[in-house]
Amino acid sequence: MRPPHFCVQWRAGLKMDANKLKVLQEIGYRINPSCETCSHSDLSVDGWGYCGAHEYQHQKHSEESSFLSIHRMGWCTEWEIDKTKLATLGLHAFKEFAEAENAK
DSSP: OOOOSSOHHHHTTOOOOHHHHHHHHHTTOOOOOOGGGBTTEEEOTTSEEEEEEEEEEOOSSOSSEEEEEEETTOOOTTOOBOHHHHHHTOOGGGHHHHHHHHTO
16 A cells, blocks of 8 residues: 655645656646636635636526636636635645746
């Protein structure tokens, strides 16, 4: 049986193993943008929610404009990083892989 991937000490903020970091960098590892870390999203705990950047004319129940329904794993070209949401993911040393992708 494999040991747990993350030990309590590592999650508490200790640096990542240098060899692990090197391999992750060599393979181009990235944590991709998603609605979960977007400033426009308003998500519930189950991962579903609404995008504040996009609306549509809702015809099924009414003719009123509605915010677009989204899932936390999706993303679009209007994506903007929300550093507070990013921080809540508990990425710790992996945070650089999200920020490297988001800096592009």
